[in-house]
Amino acid sequence: MSQELSPQQLRQRMQRRKRLDVASALLYILPAAAIVFTFRLVPILAAFTFSFFEIKMGALVGYVGLGHYLKLFQDPTFWHSLSTTLWFVLGTVPPAIFASLFFAMLLNQKIRALGLYRMIYFIPVVTSMVAVAVIWKWILEPEIGILNYLLEGLGAGRLGWLSESRGIFQMMAGSIGINLPDWAGGPSLALISLALVNTWKGLGYNIVIFLAGLQNIPQQQYEAARIDGAGSWQLFRYVTWPMLSPTTFYVFIMSTIVSFQTFSLVYLMTSPPGGPEDSTKVLVYYLFDKGFTPPASLGRASAVALVLFIIILTLTIVQRRVAEKRVHY
Amino acid sequence: MAAREGMIRRISGSTTIHLLLIISSLTMLMPFVWMLATSFRDTMEITREPYGFVPQIFAPGFGDVGTPTEGQTLSISRIFANYIEAWQSAPFGRYFLNTIFVALSCVVGVVVTSALAAYAFARMEFKGRDIIFMVFLAMMMVPEPVYLVPSFIIMARLHWLDTYYALIVPWTVKVFSIFLLRQHFKTIPQDLFDAATIDGASRFKVLWTIVMPLSRAILVTIVIFTIIGSWNSFLWPLVMTHSPEMRPIQIGLAAFSQEEGTEYGLMMAATTLSVVPLLILYFFAQKQIISSMASSGLKE
Amino acid sequence: MKRALFLLPILAILLGSCAPGPSEDEVIFWHAMGRWEPALLELVDEFNELHPDMPVRAYNMSRYQALSQKIIAAVAAGQPPTISQAYEAWTNEMRAADIIERLEDRARGEFGLADGDWEDIHQVYLDECRDEEGKLWSFPFNKSVRTLFLNRDFFRSKGFDPDKPPTNWDEWRDMSLAMTADLDGDGRNDHWGTTGRNSVTIFGNLLLQNGGDFFSADGKKSSIAEPEGVEAMEYMWEMFGSRKMGYSTFDYAYQNEFKAGRVGMMESSSVSLSFLRGTISFDLGVAPLPGRKENIALIQGTNLVIFKKATEKQKATAWEFIKFLTSTENATRWSLASGYAPLRKSCMDQPSMRALLDEVPGLEASYEQLLTARSEPSNAAWFAGRKYLEEGAIQRVMRGKADPGEALRKTAKKINNEIESEF
Incomplete structure (x- = not known):
């Protein structure tokens, strides 16, 4: 074989091939990368740049350095919206996980009309937030809403729902005659109403993901456990739950990220926007308010954006670290 | 004997399950039933009696002497009065066309960009791959209001404001779709690629002739969710467009929900109109979505 | 600091201070007149027939919130x-960001307003558009005045004469109390005297009617917590918050029960007239707000501004358009089509307006409030303060969570800080 390549030639060819590989790989990601770069990364970096300037009603006023950040941390409304956001996340993520897991397990059996049920749970997912807001505002209306009418029919009292700024702990304690101070009141009923609507809207999506996860669990695992005499709780505790942990973790991370970013729900559903006494003013709404309600300061809004981004990023990383230790693959 | 007991247990168990499912799905549906019921009632009727799942036009005794509807006659146009009025109060036909066009364009874009990028991320080795992918993922963590104004400025520079470009181009990439496809591509055995490459097929050909058909289910999911996302987007088109010829359905819908003087019947009719097409779509695609979620391997 | 400064030119390019403006051969008019768009477009089309070389193109943003977002972007x-x-x-x-034109110069210039116009347009409107030096920056367009709507049938059924609506606070309270009733004895009232929206506007009306004011005479101190203000807030609580004679909501839901015919009176903006007609089946009337020491109602609504960035020709045409919209004839047409209050005194003499005034009992008296009406202050301290008042005082007092006097004193303190930081 006279055409045998010398080691040097071989190396050259390999290198050329590798360079070609890199070039073609870059070509593959180019369309996506170009768009992400132009329409996400650049705008986002621009927004972060804004945070060092005073920009009022869209017009540049001047450089303020870290001024926006300093003012931000001194603004009690900021801290209030941060805690509102945390309550909202707490009020949506765990209930969403447990409710959807519960229904997914109910649906993960050979029962009749399965498709119909799945369809019904999924309807809110495909419905737009605009439509959801329209429907639920009408239902939750305190004076003529159907929910209060039904509650009254059941002998329970009417509630203020979206216009109720009192904390739910305060309301519960109040109903048994205990007076809780405002700071221990917990999230407002208005916020909890939003969390309920949000859970309702997202339930079907999470159910489908859990269903997928459940169907991925090999039947032999259950059979083996049954032979060992496991009851249904034990089956859940020692087979379903650990085998499902990647799915649960996925749902957990995604719904945390999404609920930290909640905006349109608040924007479309609460009036005054931000809820009674600002009790539904989550961080993204606070950001929006700072940037778009006159005196609109885009700089201040961008400072909030950066802080929010750091919070979400940190949380995601922490969640990943924890999960690496805990999640069973 | 034991078998019979088991059967009874199973039957009563499945009855409980059905009961739970029926109650909960009714709860899930209640808002929509209420929406539908309200959409068939006129404003006078709603202000007079806000509660009532049965619109007066469907109630027995419609048009009878002594009722508020005395002398009225029932006709198709009377039944769908709110729908007709809602449809005519804004260029809804145009809104629908816009929405459908934008959604379909986004679908094409998303499928192409995601498939290419996911393929590179999943099956190719190159420097900076993981970093680029991380940057992509980080984009998912930034809420829309943050980049709204800078995006508007970019659109203005490109002279894209109030055009389809502004509604389509930025949304032809969905990081989440790339993520899903990447997960899926990783599960395809290497042998398949090797075999194809030995046959002399180029990478590109392998992607379109082998990998993509294998990913049908997940592609359906991506298509559906892209359509849902595009169909339901609100803030972006609100800011990026201003003439009625460019506006999508959600903006038309939001216009019904005025602060003062909301006409619930009209609003619910318009809402119903906006929701139904997606429900039909979902109805036909739901099997694919669920099986693809199962096969996408949402595990690392 | 230095490194950041180098960003400034980049930012300037990005922010478009040196970018070319939009189309220069038409006047672009952004508005939020969602439901009245057809009426507005009719006027725009007529104007365009007169000015074919530089047409006005109107874009409907449907809501004010969307409009302000669009402007900022x-x-x-x-x-x-x-x-x-x-x-x-x-x-x-x-004005502070230097992006709009001062309209005083145009209004006083060659193509300015006629002498009669300055007198004919309601003073309260023009005053609202003026800066501290009395110069116009904007021009009144869709304006309304706070008023009382009456369900005249309800009045009769409760034994009151609908032609004798309450004229002062005491009558208002007594009448409302007499109309409120729990018909089925379930502990919830089914009939109400008055409904309204918890807003700075209601409080502002009461404050001014009671002889109080928003700021001290020198403008350096908030005077909402003076005894007149505290009394006003206490009255507001009694009328609406205590739910003994009326109730209020934080959104527009308060109108629902009124429309359903279960409420005697509704405090609202005069523009609500157009929302009410056609959705109610009872005899509707209007009345001026009851007064106390004085009879004062606040005006509301928006004005028109011209942006600096446009070309001189665009701006000149825009000014012509403003004059066109606000002429006696067109202002009357707009008022009739939309339900906004008449812009000029002379509108009241137009035959079409007379027909409406004769049709709706009390409407003329309600519009005459414009002669003594006031507008909210238009300084930055008030726009910040207004929010404090709404969130810190009104929302808390009306929910029974705070004492009127204490809440107002806290708010006044915050507003004073705002004033100090400005000087």
């Missing part, structure tokens, strides 16, 4: 419209 991109509706709070900020 467009200014940032260097492509503002030529002319837009704006609340005074926006005008104030836009």
